[in-house]
Amino acid sequence: MSHFESPLRxxxxxxxxxxxxxxxxxxxxxxxxxxxxxxxxxxxxxxxALFGLFCLTWTVLYGIGTWGVNTTxxxxxxxxxxxxxxxxGHAGTLISAILxxxxxxxxxxxxxxxxxxxxxxxxxxxxxxLLHTGRPWDVFFIFPYPNTRGPLWTNFNSPLLWDVFAxxxxxxxxxxxxxxxxxPDFATIRDRAKAGSIRWKIYNILSFGWVGTAKHxxxxxxxxxxxxxxxxxxxxxxxxxxxxxxxxSVIPGWHTTILPPYFVAGAIFSGFAMVLTLMIVAxxxxxxxxxxxxxxxxxxxxxxxxxxxxxxxxxxxxxxVAWYSGSxxxxxxxxxxxxxxxxxxxxxMMSCNLIFxxxxxxxxxxxxxxxxxxxSIIVNIGMWFExxxxxxxxxxxDYLPSSWTDYQPTWVEIGIYVGTxxxxxxxxxxxxxxxxxxxxxxxxxxxxxxxxQARREQMDEVKDEEAYKDADARLIYKxx
Amino acid sequence: MKNTYIFTPEAKGFLIKGFIVGLILLAIGIxxxxxxxxxxGDHHGHAATLRTHLIANIYTVVLYGFWIxxxxxxxxxxxxxxxxxxxxxxxxxxxxxxxxxxxxILLLAIFFAVFNHDLFHWTHDLYDPNSATYDAILASxxxxxxxxxxxxxxxxxxxxxxxxxFLWNKNLNEMDTNPSVKLFDKSRAIAAASIFILAMLVxxxxxxxxxxxxxxxxxxxxxxxxxxxxxxxGMFSILFIIVFYLKKNDYLPHVNENxxxxxxxxxxxxxxxxxxxxxxxxxxxxxxxIPEETIYFTKRLHGYAFxxxxxxxxxxxxxxxxxxxxxxxxxxxxVLTIAVFIIIGHWFDFFNMIVPELIEGGGGxxxxxVGAFVALASVFIxxxxxxxxxxxxxxSSTHPYIKESYGHHI
Numbered sequence: 001m002s003h004f005e006s007p008l009r010x011x012x013x014x015x016x017x018x019x020x021x022x023x024x025x026x027x028x029x030x031x032x033x034x035x036x037x038x039x040x041x042x043x044x045x046x047x048x049a050l051f052g053l054f055c056l057t058w059t060v061l062y063g064i065g066t067w068g069v070n071t072t073x074x075x076x077x078x079x080x081x082x083x084x085x086x087x088x089g090h091a092g093t094l095i096s097a098i099l100x101x102x103x104x105x106x107x108x109x110x111x112x113x114x115x116x117x118x119x120x121x122x123x124x125x126x127x128x129x130l131l132h133t134g135r136p137w138d139v140f141f142i143f144p145y146p147n148t149r150g151p152l153w154t155n156f157n158s159p160l161l162w163d164v165f166a167x168x169x170x171x172x173x174x175x176x177x178x179x180x181x182x183x184p185d186f187a188t189i190r191d192r193a194k195a196g197s198i199r200w201k202i203y204n205i206l207s208f209g210w211v212g213t214a215k216h217x218x219x220x221x222x223x224x225x226x227x228x229x230x231x232x233x234x235x236x237x238x239x240x241x242x243x244x245x246x247x248x249s250v251i252p253g254w255h256t257t258i259l260p261p262y263f264v265a266g267a268i269f270s271g272f273a274m275v276l277t278l279m280i281v282a283x284x285x286x287x288x289x290x291x292x293x294x295x296x297x298x299x300x301x302x303x304x305x306x307x308x309x310x311x312x313x314x315x316x317x318x319x320x321v322a323w324y325s326g327s328x329x330x331x332x333x334x335x336x337x338x339x340x341x342x343x344x345x346x347x348x349m350m351s352c353n354l355i356f357x358x359x360x361x362x363x364x365x366x367x368x369x370x371x372x373x374x375x376s377i378i379v380n381i382g383m384w385f386e387x388x389x390x391x392x393x394x395x396x397x398d399y400l401p402s403s404w405t406d407y408q409p410t411w412v413e414i415g416i417y418v419g420t421x422x423x424x425x426x427x428x429x430x431x432x433x434x435x436x437x438x439x440x441x442x443x444x445x446x447x448x449x450x451x452x453q454a455r456r457e458q459m460d461e462v463k464d465e466e467a468y469k470d471a472d473a474r475l476i477y478k479x480x
Numbered sequence: 481m482k483n484t485y486i487f488t489p490e491a492k493g494f495l496i497k498g499f500i501v502g503l504i505l506l507a508i509g510i511x512x513x514x515x516x517x518x519x520x521g522d523h524h525g526h527a528a529t530l531r532t533h534l535i536a537n538i539y540t541v542v543l544y545g546f547w548i549x550x551x552x553x554x555x556x557x558x559x560x561x562x563x564x565x566x567x568x569x570x571x572x573x574x575x576x577x578x579x580x581x582x583x584x585i586l587l588l589a590i591f592f593a594v595f596n597h598d599l600f601h602w603t604h605d606l607y608d609p610n611s612a613t614y615d616a617i618l619a620s621x622x623x624x625x626x627x628x629x630x631x632x633x634x635x636x637x638x639x640x641x642x643x644x645x646f647l648w649n650k651n652l653n654e655m656d657t658n659p660s661v662k663l664f665d666k667s668r669a670i671a672a673a674s675i676f677i678l679a680m681l682v683x684x685x686x687x688x689x690x691x692x693x694x695x696x697x698x699x700x701x702x703x704x705x706x707x708x709x710x711x712x713x714g715m716f717s718i719l720f721i722i723v724f725y726l727k728k729n730d731y732l733p734h735v736n737e738n739x740x741x742x743x744x745x746x747x748x749x750x751x752x753x754x755x756x757x758x759x760x761x762x763x764x765x766x767x768x769x770i771p772e773e774t775i776y777f778t779k780r781l782h783g784y785a786f787x788x789x790x791x792x793x794x795x796x797x798x799x800x801x802x803x804x805x806x807x808x809x810x811x812x813x814x815v816l817t818i819a820v821f822i823i824i825g826h827w828f829d830f831f832n833m834i835v836p837e838l839i840e841g842g843g844g845x846x847x848x849x850v851g852a853f854v855a856l857a858s859v860f861i862x863x864x865x866x867x868x869x870x871x872x873x874x875x876s877s878t879h880p881y882i883k884e885s886y887g888h889h890i
């Protein structure tokens with residue numbers, strides 16, 4: 001990585017921090033007694049999660065009949081939620097893996113929380129697939145091992161099985177990635193605790209006895225790079241295979257070749273929206289404004305604009321090609337989306353995902369925290385509706401008009417969805433209380449080149465550089 | 481320090497020789513195919529005559545060249561917008577590759593004006609129910625597949641692409657003579673406009689009109705992504721070759737194996753991206769097995785199976801295995817060899833998009849194809865190097881991020 005950074009670049013750590021201050025600022029959140037706000041919010045989230053568990057149990061006791069699905073609309077609310085949660089679980093590994101390969105330094109401020117969020121979101125997604133099997137207690141049937149069930153073996157031709165492998169691999173690698181990054185930071189927490197105390201012992205086990213020798217760091221860095229290399233194709237593969245669940249079929253609206261990259265772009269889009277929603281709150285509550293700066297938020301908003309427009313291009317491509325194909329069934333499927341009984345769902349999707357992010361062309365709005373928070377919620381809603389549109393709107397008009405039907409969720413389905421939100425928030429709150437929410441070691445690594453004090457030093461020292469003699473140096477170095 | 485590229489007579493001579501060799505190969509190819517298609521004909525009434533062979537093969541290379549120029553501008557814009565610093569020293573090379581756009585646009589315009597009946601089946605008399613060649617499905621697409629609409633879109637794309645190229649050219653040249661933060665801000669605005677226009681208008685309608693509509697019954701929503709990814713790998717390979725050539729002739733003193741490593745990374749990464757879109761398109765069509773869609777691959781696997789598989793080998797297996805290791809990406813001669821194979825591989829890929837449709841059942845690849853490629857490639861590189869020789873500051877040494885590019889270390 002370059003050890004020189006142009007003074008034109010915005011600093012990524014503000015407040016002229018020293019290394020000691022960085023440790024203090026981040027570890028402080030994990031120390032002391034539990035605060036009332038934290039206890040209350042965790043309590044509420046836990047209750048919501050319990051309600052979700054209740055609805056889940058209800059489903060298991062009384063069967064899938066308690067849901068609103070029917071013969072025509074066999075996939076609806078649960079698969080919508082599954083895809084939505086898996087999508088959200090894309091930002092973390094993208095930030096930690098792909099942005100690491102691209103050497104984007106701003107990732108250090110947000111990667112830890114985003115990775116944690118990834119894991120929690122994938123856990124929530126898993127709940128829906130598990131229930132969707134109908135008999136969750138038989139779920140081990142999906143594993144290909146020698147058994148006595150005769151022809152009832154795993155179907156390797158099915159994208160649903162590929163999903164099992166893709167998502168479990170993704171969860172494993174994401175978990176490893178997240179945990180590896182945590183090891184030196186756990187050691188930092190341990191070293192601040194009273195030696196021999198319970199706190200010290202717990203964090204010592206968690207940090208695998210890390211002492212931070214040069215050899216440790218060397219192995220740490222090469223492992224990070226290898227995991228990044230492994231995780232990068234996984235980020236793409238997971239949502240690609242989720243898209244195969246739909247696109248391999250011959251259902252109009254599902255079978256279209258653009259689905260794989262469009263799903264991946266959409267997943268990153270929704271993942272970044274969720275990271276923004278959580279981090280805008282967390283940076284305020286935990287006083288992390290110097291580490292998650294406006295520059296970080298702006299970068300993430302740029303990614304929202306990019307991926308939102310990519311998804312939008314795919315929507316429009318699908319519309320165009322449906323018309324261009326000359327296939328009446330394709331044309332009907334898309335006309336039905338836009339003007340059929342669920343037209344409102346389609347237009348919510350279009351306006352939230354394609355139109356709304358276009359506001360981020362304006363720099364002022366990209367750097368406006370309140371607006372960003374609002375936009376991130378809008379995108380979360382829009383991306384939920386995207387999956388609803390793809391699933392329910394494609395299914396509810398079958399090939400035979402006699403099979404046409406509508407879909408309405410029941411309280412059980414809604415309850416499970418709300419409950420996964422509770423599970424997600426509970427896990428995130430636990431994480432933010434006991435784990436360092438910002439990667440301490442990685443933030444320290446960029447302090448000397450990307451901290452705001454580094455910028456100030458540059459101003460004095462590089463004015464008479466040979467390379468800039470002919471340039472309008474005053475102009476180039478002018479920063480405020 | 482040499483900071484203005486001089487297009488030497490030796491280099492010119494080499495490319496002129498390449499052009500002549502291409503023409504000779506083309507002439508031999510013409511002689512060998514003189515009687516092609518005489519007496520034969522497929523169900524559309526086209527016979528793959530010498531004329532078809534020439535048009536299909538030359539058009540393939542022209543389209544490939546045009547998209548290489550487009551992806552050069554696209555990558556320049558993308559990396560500028562992402563506030564990249566490492567590429568500053570070689571951004572003029574990217575711009576010079578974009579400098580071939582006026583030439584490829586001119587050739588495309590000639591093809592569309594003169595040879596549209598040869599390329600586009602839908603330009604024939606298909607929409608009249610009383611005609612013997614009436615095609616009900618294509619008639620339903622007449623609002624889109626007609627020459628009037630086609631020209632409006634083509635001219636719009638030509639104007640937009642040329643406009644973006646000239647804006648970029650003006651901006652980067654001004655940065656050399658009178659650098660300022662304001663100009664740098666402006667280059668990011670141009671980059672944003674470029675990304676939007678190139679991705680949403682040029683790449684979509686361009687690929688649908690000029691490549692997908694050659695097989696007007698067939699459609700695939702992935703097609704525009706696939707075509708662009710294909711050209712992009714070719715572009716990075718050419719970028720690598722030109723940078724290597726400049727280094728060899730003592731230009732760009734601060735470009736070292738780190739910068740070459742990054743270009744090679746892009747060759748590797750976009751090769752995999754190409755494979756990803758190629759595979760997704762293929763797999764979904766194969767799996768769903770709808771005859772209207774599988775026809776595309778049927779035509780390519782019957783008569784063009786060799787081209788089909790060799791393109792996969794050159795465009796995926798070779799770069800995947802050869803460029804995976806860090807060390808191999810830093811060995812410039814190895815990457816150079818791979819770059820040449822990749823350029824050929826993606827030419828084959830473009831060939832597979834176009835020729836099997838025009839010359840059905842095989843036999844479309846012969847010395848005419850090779851001659852057309854060698855001759856036109858020489859011209860494209862000649863134009864790119866001429867463009868490059870016009871920049872006063874080859875390495876953009878007054879760019880605000882130049883020092884980051886000098887110190888780039890990975």
